[in-house]
Amino acid sequence: MDVxxxxxxxxxxLHVTPRAFLPMRGMDAIELVEGRGIVGDRYMIGTEQGFxxxxxxxxxxxxxxxxxxxxxxxxxxxxTMLPEEHRRNVTTRGVPLNHLVGRRFRLGGCLLEATxxxxxxxxxxxxxxxxxxxxxxxxxxxxxxxxxGGTVRVGDAVRPV
Amino acid sequence: MKHVxxxxxxxxxxxxxxRRLTLMDPDGWPLPKAKPGAHIDLHLPGxxxxxxxxxxxxxxxxxxxxxxxxxxxGRGGSAFVHDALAVGDALxxxxxxxxxxxxxxxxxxxxxxxxxxxxxFLPMAMAAERAGxxxxxxxxxxxxxxxxxxxxxLAESGRAVLHDTARTPRPALSALLGPAAPxxxxxCCGPAGMIADFEAATADWPAGAAHVEHFVPPPLLxxxxxxxxxxxxxxxxxxxxxxxxxxxxxxxxxxxxxxEASCEGGICGxxxxxxxxxxxxxxxxxxxxxxxxxxVMACVAGCxxxxxxxxx
Ligand code: FES
Numbered sequence: 001m002d003v004x005x006x007x008x009x010x011x012x013x014l015h016v017t018p019r020a021f022l023p024m025r026g027m028d029a030i031e032l033v034e035g036r037g038i039v040g041d042r043y044m045i046g047t048e049q050g051f052x053x054x055x056x057x058x059x060x061x062x063x064x065x066x067x068x069x070x071x072x073x074x075x076x077x078x079x080t081m082l083p084e085e086h087r088r089n090v091t092t093r094g095v096p097l098n099h100l101v102g103r104r105f106r107l108g109g110c111l112l113e114a115t116x117x118x119x120x121x122x123x124x125x126x127x128x129x130x131x132x133x134x135x136x137x138x139x140x141x142x143x144x145x146x147x148x149g150g151t152v153r154v155g156d157a158v159r160p161v
Numbered sequence: 162m163k164h165v166x167x168x169x170x171x172x173x174x175x176x177x178x179x180r181r182l183t184l185m186d187p188d189g190w191p192l193p194k195a196k197p198g199a200h201i202d203l204h205l206p207g208x209x210x211x212x213x214x215x216x217x218x219x220x221x222x223x224x225x226x227x228x229x230x231x232x233x234x235g236r237g238g239s240a241f242v243h244d245a246l247a248v249g250d251a252l253x254x255x256x257x258x259x260x261x262x263x264x265x266x267x268x269x270x271x272x273x274x275x276x277x278x279x280x281x282f283l284p285m286a287m288a289a290e291r292a293g294x295x296x297x298x299x300x301x302x303x304x305x306x307x308x309x310x311x312x313x314x315l316a317e318s319g320r321a322v323l324h325d326t327a328r329t330p331r332p333a334l335s336a337l338l339g340p341a342a343p344x345x346x347x348x349c350c351g352p353a354g355m356i357a358d359f360e361a362a363t364a365d366w367p368a369g370a371a372h373v374e375h376f377v378p379p380p381l382l383x384x385x386x387x388x389x390x391x392x393x394x395x396x397x398x399x400x401x402x403x404x405x406x407x408x409x410x411x412x413x414x415x416x417x418x419x420x421e422a423s424c425e426g427g428i429c430g431x432x433x434x435x436x437x438x439x440x441x442x443x444x445x446x447x448x449x450x451x452x453x454x455x456x457v458m459a460c461v462a463g464c465x466x467x468x469x470x471x472x473x
Binding site (some may be wrong): 017018020021022023025062119120121122123126127129133137 | 164165186188190191192193194196225258300423424425426427428429459467
């Protein structure tokens with residue numbers, strides 16, 4: 001029996017950064033380019049700069065993170081992590097990201113295909129000076145490919161297709 | 162790798178034999194945060210890395226400022242910075258590391274510096290000033306001091322005191338530091354002899370109240386199990402001697418080995434490499450015992466034997 005998805009989520013934060021390790025910058029809107037990435041972000045395909053950890057890859061054109069995971073990390077580990085600190089582009093609320101691997105869904109007007117779960121990067125502990133690597137394992141968000149691009153804004157809906 | 166790309170935006174003399182560099186992101190984006198007292202490695206040509214304390218205003222998030230004194234012993238790092246590096250050049254640096262932080266609960270900071278050892282204290286003093294924590298800086302130098310323009314306003318305020326030991330007798334550190342007192346923290350950065358004097362002068366201070374930074378900061382604490390070994394790439398035959406605790410990925414790449422990486426924490430599987438001789442010290446969380454007989458996750462591995470030979 002196929003279960004019809006019933007969730008409906010929202011974009012709560014958007015962040016980009018042009019190069020590995022640099023602080024993420026909060027945005028009201030970001031531009032997704034089909035098959036490539038986000039304008040101005042380090043994962044944009046065609047902007048390779050030779051850094052391994054943040055090297056662009058086909059399945060990681062845009063990355064998402066659950067705001068709920070930040071709450072879990074605070075609840076379970078007593079570590080406050082801010083939306084600009086998890087280093088994913090899109091912070092969502094109400095979206096079961098871990099269930100979406102291999103599926104398509106709408107981010108605002110854009111169409112994404114989830115390729116795999118994200119892994120945390122060990123260097124995040126050095127950058128933040130917070131022991132967040134272990135707490136982030138298995139809840140480090142989702143990597144996606146962009147099937148239909150466009151503008152995504154804070155407050156946009158995230159929904160199944 | 163831990164490689165932050167910067168561009169030299171300013172390079173200017175800043176005291177005798179000192180060249181000050183202002184490094185910024187190519188687009189002026191904010192750089193990774195640095196604590197007052199932190200240092201960065203400059204990644205110089207030929208695989209040289211040299212550590213320098215940041216000496217700029219920590220409130221300026223878009224730049225790293227370092228002051229490089231020309232070294233007399235002919236090591237290539239400072240000579241390159243003085244003679245070859247130009248404004249506009251690209252320069253890779255490490256993430257900032259702080260092995261010399263301000264004590265967060267201090268009621269008062271006393272800084273003692275020798276010569277170019279003043280550099281970490283400049284951001285520390287600025288941070289203490291903003292936090293409203295009383296501080297005092299004693300700089301012992303011969304003839305002209307380093308970074309005179311940064312020091313001038315601090316000296317005018319009376320909180321930084323310059324002791325020119327070419328003109329006046331060298332003061333006793335115990336006299337500069339005063340006695341131990343509740344909440345008083347003392348810090349020293351300078352040549353080895355000065356650090357020894359400082360340690361003697363603070364020998365009876367409470368534990369944790371006296372802090373030292375050597376000119377060349379120590380590397381991050383290695384794993385206690387770590388030991389030096391020779392890394393060998395079997396296909397090219399190239400090898401390198403690695404000190405205890407040295408990370409493997411940059412060493413492999415420096416030898417021309419191609420290995421992917423993603424998490425760099427031993428959980429994603431990207432950096433899996435076949436090993437031929439070792440045995441490796443496995444520190445990953447992805448390989449089964451059977452897989453470890455054959456493969457190793459390079460990002461977190463060490464070696465239990467004298468040679469680690471990889472199928473690369
Ligand atoms: S890079 Fe992820 S396991 Fe080594």
